[in-house]
Amino acid sequence: MDLRVLAGDLTNPDLGVQVAVSVGRGDVVGYAVPFVRVTKGEVRRLLVGQAHTDGKRLDVVVRAAWREDGGWHREPWQGDDVAELLQHPAHEVPDDDTRLSVIAKAVAESSRNAVAELRGLRYEMERQVADLLAQRRNTALRLVMAQLIELSIAFSRARDQARDTLREVRDPGVTRHCRAVDVELGEEISLLQSLLSSVSTFAVAQEGEAQQRFNMLAAAAAAGLGLPALILSLYGADDYLPFTWDRAWRALAPIAGTVALAAVIILHRMPGRTTAKHYLAALGLIAGLTGVLLVAGFLAP
Template sequence: MPSTSLLFAGDPAEEGYGLRAAVSSEPPPQVWRRSNSDALLVPPLLRLIGDRGDRRIVVGAARVEVTAEGETSVTFQVRAVWREDTGWRQESDREGLDEVLVGSLAEPAHRFAGDPASVAVMAGKALAEASRNEVAGLRGLRYDLERHVADLLAQRRSTALRSLLAQVIELSMAFSRARDHARETIRETRPETATHLAALRHCEAMDVELAEEVARLQALLTSMSTFAVAQDGEAQQRFNMVAAAAAAGLGLPALILSLYGADAFLPFSFDHAWRALLPIALTALVAVGVVLRRMPGRATWRHYAAAVGLVALLVCVLLVAGLLAPTNPGAG
């Protein structure tokens, strides 16, 4: 049973504004059924609802019908819903969606009066204007994605590139679907009054603005794809540098031990250990430091801390090995 709600009365509600209508939802039909109402309009439906971190993009159409007795009904025909969770993704769960949609349609405030056709046209105009106003919110989503990409490029955060690429594609699909509904309304509706013409202009503006957003998202996707290729090359270079650091960390101590020998110090005592291991530690630190300085990207304090930790681990291994080494009878 459709529930009766007050739409477009303002937030907070203003005296003399708003339309009381029976609100319901139904699956989108392949072909519009014939209506017994005196007036029927089908404006696009685009809403960005919810709080940051748990927002939803709702795309579809709204069927507005007004009978000769003045009874108004608004039927939401939702085509697709995208939800913000760990990232944007399309979902099929519509539970509780009607109530949230009604709550999001307090603005823009409108006065409704006149015959059924006038009320239907004004309701269609209000819905079209509300959908067009949501494009600004969608633009904010694109700005957020661009900021995440900039943070990734500047290494200010460790966001996964694959996740960002998926979100760009999902939002591009949502924007394109919303644009399709705006264009469908423009194509199937003929303006008969000034209010009706204003409603179509909102749909036309929605079409143009969404087309621009889709183009921006496609350009962002192309840029990110190029960056992904460059990132793969950088990762290969970084691996080569890490391999060089590992080779230096293992090879230089071995070279020192082979040149000067360690027989005189083995087995280690704590008095002799620092004299044998200090040159090795310093040499390994210098080698790893040079590698970090030449590594692509900005080396952070975590990189240097990890390098010091690896060198300390190497020295500890050599110390333990020296302490456990068998006594050399020929050592003087």
């Protein structure tokens, strides 16, 4: 009697396949195939392990799990959402000697399809790195690097499971899917490692840029404090104090102009992209400094 997996769900009771899910190590029963899944929902999870079947029983052993919550990180998994995790393309499951092979192939093919979702995770990380380089977001670089390392570990663990099953499975169809998982994950790991290396280089460059920016800001602060003092020493403040409105603009206009020129030069030479926010901040500092001098001039004896 031939049975079809409705919606590709091996948990369909009509199939007579008993499903058990465990965390950690499990005994191999029949065929062992890699089990790789990215769960859906509000918070995504990445599960890595093996599925063992003897044609009547399907044991899913989850070796490691990662959760996307504030960034990808390792977490314990309690074996929930079993029905969702065992979805794969519809297969006709015969009630004969090929039943074992068909079920093993279905699970292995589903794991191979999950590699495309893992590739999508890598694309997301590349987008985050691109946004950081273009300064389109303020994500902490340390968080991005940590996620890249976590995903690299997860992909490597999944590849290890595929390699382990290749030593045990002799069925050509199942072996083909296991080998494809091994090869495709190897490519993804290499790309993740290259991306991590690029981000590390960017981190070093960013640290140097931050130091240079600090030096420029220190120069701006020195100019903002030193130039007014120099101008006042050349003019002599006694002739202007205490301020009247007529004396105030004549005394403070050269100071404000000199500080503004110094700020524009420093902002123009500052590393990275200078935005309108930087110019507004500089304008606020100049206005604040001028305001302090103005108040001090009016209060001077």
